[in-house]
Amino acid sequence: MTAKKNKKNHLDSGAVTSVLKRVIAENGRDHLRGYAFAIFCLVATAMSTAFTAWIMESVVNEAFANKRADMVLVICFAIFAAFVIRGLATYGQAVTLSKIGNNIVARYQQRLYSHLMKLSVGFFAESRSAQLAGQVGHNIGGIRDVLNLVVTSTARDLLTLASLIVVMISKDWVLSLIVFAVAPPLILAIRYLSQRLRSVTREAVEVSSKVLGAMQETIQGITVVKAFTMEQQLEDKVRRIIETSERQSNRIARLSERTAPLTETFAGVAISSVIGYAAFRSIYDDVAPGAFFAFITALLMAYDPARRLARMQVQLERSVVNARMIYSLLDMQPLQRENPNAPDLVVTNAQIELKGVVFAYGSGQPILKGVDLVAEGGKTTALVGPSGAGKSTIISLIPRFYDPAEGQILIDGQDIAHVTKASLRHSLAYVTQQPYLFEGTIRDNIRYGRPEATDAEVEEAARLAHAHEFILMQPEGYETAVGENGMTLSGGQRQRLSIARALVRNAPILLLDEATSALDNESEAAVQRALDSAMHGRTVVVVAHRLSTVVNADKIIVMHEGRAVEEGTHQELANRKDGLYARLNNLQASDRLELN
DSSP, X not given: OHHHHHHHHHHHHHHHHHHHHHHHHHHTTTTHHHXXXXXXXXXXXXXXXXXXXXXXXXXXXXXXXXXXXXXXXXXXXXXXXXHHHHHHHHHHHHHHXXXXXXXXXXXXXHHHHHHHHHSOHHHHHXXXXXXXXXXXXXXXXXXXXXXXXXXXXXXXXXXXXXXXXXXXHXXXXXXXXXXXXXXXXXXXXXXXXXXXXXXXXXXXXXXXXXXXXXXXXXXXXXXXXXXXXXXXXXXXXXXXXXXXXXXXXXXXXXXXXXXXXXXXXXXXXXXXXXXXXXXXXXXXXXXXXXXXXXXXXHHHHHHHHHHHHHHHHHXXXXXXXXXXXXXXXXXXXXXSXXXXXXXXXXXXXOOEEEEEEEEOSTTSOOSEEEEEEEEOTTSEEEEEOSTTSSHHHHHHHTTTSSOOSEEEEEETTEEGGGSOHHHHHHTEEEEOSSOOOOSSBHHXXXXXXXXXXXXXHHHHHHHHTXXXXXXXXXXXXXXXXXXXXXXXXXXXXXXXXXXXXXXXXXXXXXXXXXXTTTSOHHHHHHXXXXXXXXXXXXXXXXXXXXXXXXTTOSEEXXXXXXXXXXXXXXXXXXXXXXXXXXXXXXXXXXXXXXXX
């Protein structure tokens, strides 16, 4: 058991070293001049501190014992100059390291965002977005802190301590031995605390991200929370998470702050022993007090850098844990690798074909079981069938949100797995059941479909989507801010804006995933008119819940238990008395009669 634990600690120490090397390799060269200036300032701080302790012997012996007035002005000016240099150097290194640290955080935020955009939809489906955002926000500073701790601890604290030790030894080597005798136990105690803190810190970071995730999740679903009177349930759940986070934070505080009583105790032993020894020498051996005062000054000045160095390993452990969690995200490889020599998709007729497609989410049961179908170019193909039949899954496979386990998906004879994802998705426009609007204005949200679109093209897309009229009724027209996820707009209005975004893209293929199923009759009618405009002249694959919305489709494919079981026009399928489509059509017709 002990051997296993020692091996784990050895591996963790190696992991700390590897993180340090990686952080320095990725950031050191870019900020070499800044770090060089900061190190110069830190060296100046260390030297001025050591000089202040060293000159104390002259202060006591020349000014007070020998009473040399000619030396007082020289000594006072030297001390004044040392403090001025230390003040300027402290300011220079603090500002420089802050600028470097802020730049590192900004770069890693951009890098993380760019990397997350490359990960597959499956990654985000398996991750809680709120918790992921909280984790990234909490850990991003770890990389900055690793570098700052290494630079300040090495160039300032270690150098200051070494310089003061030289002063101490030069003044009295016997007193120095007394001080050094207490150092080994302190180092061992700090090392033990660091090992215990390592695992606790990672657990605390994970719990803290859960707190932020739970709060963000509640805010996003506040209407559901209030509608189902879930306040108390969620308060209890969040309270338990917060209490766990509090316990972990308290545990970290207890472990981190144990360095204070340890260092204070050892410092007390060292200083009291030194004072006692020096006092007896002065009383009984008539030793001049100057060297003793210089030694005591150096010892007291050495206390702060020694204490910071003692805490440095503890702080470094916490920063390294945060940095490792960021690197675990950055090192995550996209599941859908793209051949660097992959050609762009060339769309001519925009015909889509699925051949023997098999697909399952994760390690679950197959959703699609050998699907074969063709969506002809320039025509509308509707996918209908009971829930769970695999309709929306097909829509998700065409833009390569996921890749099939078996089979091929072809566009104009080109396997989409062998072309660039960017060219594939530029050829598609996508409208989902739940429209999503981003922070910004109405015009911004439509223009996301094609960033280079002119204002005139944006407004024309809005007209075709039957959105222009209600947009002009907004307080600032197209410049009206939509609020978080468009909460200031109705469901039908949000859906028409998402259709306008699809239209302005001007893509040859349009994918519609139950775009009207969540709307009331009036909104559905408005959105359906918009869809009719959007479908004109494009290859359209539409998933429909209400069969009445696809009666005019060129082809209807009926899905059942992961297979395409029927195919034809509405009239052809409705006339098959024993067919699945005919049964679904009759059921929905009965529902409409009852409502009327």
